[in-house]
Amino acid sequence: MAKRKPTLQSELESLEAIVRELEEDDLDLDRAIGRFEEGVRHLKVARDLLAKSELTVKKVLEETDGTIALQDLDD
């Protein structure tokens, strides 16, 4: 099984949680820096995901044995 791909939703949710934590007052500095670094990582993944500018369109083919294959759809 391939590793679960990060989704924009999960990245933004994590980022949002970190930002909220940082905006609250009772976080010590070490932890704040750690969380900030984490936030920067999520930000980077989110921006990379958003940077995809070419829509992919695939076609689903179902084999006779029920397995599903994806094939590029020619425009």
Place this chain on the structure above:
Amino acid sequence: MGALDLFSHLPPSTDGAWRVAEVTRRARQLIERGFDRLWVRGEVTGFKSYRSGHWYFTLRDADAQIRCVMWQSDNRRVRTQPTEGTEVFVEARPTVWEERGEFRLTVKRLLPSAADGAWQIELEKAKAALERDGLFDSARKRPLPPFPSRIAVVTSEDGAALRDIIAVTKRRWPVVELVVVPTRVQGDGVETEIRAALRTADRVRGVDLIIVGRGGGSREDLWAFNTEIVARAVAAVSVPTISAVGHETDVTLTDLVADVRAATPSAAAEAAVPDAERVQASVDQLARRLARGLSGRTQLAEERLARTADRLGVAVTSRMAEERAYVSELAARLDALSPLKVLRRGYAVARNAAGKVLKRTRDFEPDVAFHLTVSDGTVAAIPRGNDG
């Protein structure tokens, strides 16, 4: 005998005889209780529309006839008045008009042609079955994922619907992957084909939303989407669904079952994906809050340090300086990821000699030099005046 028994428990009148009004009232109660609403097929004759807007006519076939009334509140939804001799289907409730002792039908719905009517009756039956199973309940409706990553589209491979969906998605949210599950959308036996395509779409890994539909067409063309088979298949899908069948005015059973009904395939795509530019803006906003959040923390730490510095001495001060250096390094990394990229698109930032960003015309003083930061560096500039 049996019928008379039914009347026997009525309050007796003084002379032992029934009053006429009592008979007709009792007859009405019995008739109304004895029948559910019925669909009746017959030929319209003696049609009359009164000033009040109510319709009176007789429905007949080869063997019998029955008087009918259709109140204005019900008949205003009927597009064309039936003409003499037209065959119609009526959905009606048998009753007795007490004042005249006349048996008649109160017509709630009237479908002007036999072909239309047969179609409508089938639709009504399917609709009632779906409704009974709670498939139209608003509580069933699931919210759409805010940022779908893989959307399955169940439609005809060479239809306008697919082209429209691709075009809109390309413009708004190219981040997504569309997977097309081709199926015929009209013709004989197409219901089971659409059902199979929906099941396949639901099995494709990572699909978080399914759009099902087709472009506009005649009522016959859209028929498959009014079948119980397709509607139930849509309801059975494990991820949220958007239906887009035909034009604005066509509402099919599939539309009623789907989590979201879109008026057209383009509208379905609009509903399915966010606008990348807006998302970009909110990500930038989060980035700014992240940076501010951290600088707020370091400020607080510095204030605390200032208060305790005498006691803790030099060791703490140097640790603090280290941390501050680290923070500014992090901030620089954040910067590298961030809105400065905008400069590459041709925007420039104006700053005065002190480094303050000049945002409004009143921030500029005539003949006082300022700096313009563009994508690859900074240029000096002097305002000549105000353009207005």
